[in-house]
Amino acid sequence: MKAFFGDRMRVLFVILGSLLIIFVVWPLLRTVMATSPAVLWQTILDEEVRQSIILTFYASMIATGLAFVCGVPLAYVLARTDFAGKQLIQGIIDVPIVVPHSAAGIALLMVFGRRSLLGQAFGLVGIRFVSAVPGIVIAMLFVSLSFLVNSARDGFEAVDPRLERVARTLGASPWRAFWGVAFPLAWRSILSGMILMWARGLSEFGAVIILAYHPMVAPVLLYERFESFGLNYARPVATLVILICLVTFVVLRVTASPRRRA
Amino acid sequence: MENQCSLSQVTCGLRVSDLWVDLGAFYLREIDLDVAAGGYFVILGPTGAGKTVLLEAIAGLQPVIKGQIVVDSDDVTEERPERRGVGFVYQDYVLFPHLNVGQNIAFGLKLRQVDRQSAQERVTSISRLLGIAHLLHRSPETLSGGEQQRVALARALVVAPRLLLLDEPLSALDPETRDGLQRELMRVHQELGTTTLHVTHDFEEAVALADRIAVMNQGRVVQVASPEDIFRRPASEFVARFVGARNIFRGEVHMEPDGFTTLSVDGMSISVVTEVEGPAHGSIRPEEIVSSRELLHSSARNCLRGHIVELKDRGTLVYVTVRVPPDFVCVATRRSLEEMELREGMEVYIAFKASAVHVF
Known part of the structure; x- marks a missing residue:
């Protein structure tokens, strides 16, 4: 407690900081409290709600998986090499955070829409993006990949490159040096990037609604109920989504947090 | 293996x-x-x-x-x-x-x-x-x-x-x-x-x-x-x-019956302080060696007589090479050199502590 209230400045800072925390926690608590357990149970029994929550989790997981496959190699290259235009690449990775997500949705529609070249190419193998799960996945991927790539890059940067060099002299191929040394040492960062990315994907609304209003992910369903039936109908769904997201997020963060300094 | x-x-x-x-x-x-x-x-x-x-x-x-x-x-x-x-x-x-x-x-x-x-x-x-x-x-x-x-x-x-x-x-x-x-x-x-x-x-x-x-x-x-x-x-x-400029000698470390340790170099014995035994090197920093024209009575365990074979001027410091043999390099300020009137060929005494010898 002494560290908290050491001097007047510290007291002021604690008060100001608390305002921000209350600002986050209060509306969430208020929403959760406003819903009686009975209504919540009813919401859980609602087939449409359940479907959309499952869809949301699942789509975001696929997006995270795709970002893992391409993003981890990218992060490694960014951490280990210097090349002309590296700053530009770093910037591009952060662009999705800056662009309004509805605009991102429009941009994706331009490339993956039915009449676009890519849209038609994928159409040949039966993959449709507009008003379909793949559309939801690419929307989530676009808006949340920065989290994974940045976190993985930080992870790789923290691994001494000489560890891999020693591994090479001991007989490891570049592949073995990567999987045996760099990857396990960066894994905590990669995992925490994946969790953040997945959580960010779950909550995506703007880009998703432009590519795929249907099938409805949880945020879209919530919006629809609010628009069509009003606050009282939307609130139980909001409560459920908030609770599920919080519980999952906390569980993942706790299991993934470093047990000790590696 | x-x-x-x-x-x-x-x-x-x-x-x-x-x-x-x-x-x-x-x-x-x-x-x-x-x-x-x-x-x-x-x-x-x-x-x-x-x-x-x-x-x-x-x-x-x-x-x-x-x-x-x-x-x-x-x-x-x-x-x-x-x-x-x-x-x-x-x-x-x-x-x-x-x-x-x-x-x-x-x-x-x-x-x-x-x-x-x-x-x-x-x-x-x-x-x-x-x-x-x-x-x-x-x-x-x-x-x-x-x-x-x-x-x-x-x-x-x-x-x-x-x-x-x-x-x-x-x-x-x-x-x-x-x-x-x-x-x-x-x-x-x-x-x-x-x-x-x-x-x-x-x-x-x-x-x-x-x-x-x-x-x-x-x-x-x-x-x-x-x-x-x-x-x-x-x-x-x-x-x-x-x-x-340094003094590095290869020799052999012995425990003497009186409990002291010596490093013998070219048949000459130097008192040292060490745990090492057998073949070893000893080094003495030039600034640890005191040179004088007369035999000094001091706590230094090592006192040797030799003659100056070289004086090397380094500004305010002068490196003096004294052949015992082997050759020891010691350092003196220009002023003390002038006061002692050291010249090449002159007979001098050098002294250093046993603890000044690093044995490795």
């Missing part, structure tokens, strides 16, 4: 010819080195001379512009690092933090798919040799610097490399640990006979360990010679300055 260098003495060794490397801030030019099979070769040079780059180039970890690297009669210039059979030990150990000591040592064996039992045996035997057998289950971060460096050595040696590269392996350690590990390096080298290339900026370390020394400066090798010749006959002003 099979495939040891000592079993194939004839072919082992390292030859580097006309090696050029360019990494911007660090570069190598026209490097030529010849390391005898089973030899202990030391590269001596100041920070930034390109010593680490040279080792990394030999290990295949840095790109080479031109030149040739031959290990054990194989031209490995174009070979990938994992196929060179070259062990590497860094100054700050660079142990795998996610593996325990045993797993660190076994890393190379696992890659070679050595079966579990013989891997176990090899890990045990190398860790016994280095005195770390009791640490196998510990995590590297819980070890002292000296222990970590032994683990790094064991990890490199367990796969029986054709060549061992040591990058300032003792520099991160405190003086006491350093002396201990230095003797350990000598013993391990005698036992395994692995051709070794050791980089350091410490001249005494180089003298203690090396059969031959190459002095490097600004990316070039400026002199290759035996340790004796490097400081008796420096090839250039740079080598002379880097090595410095």
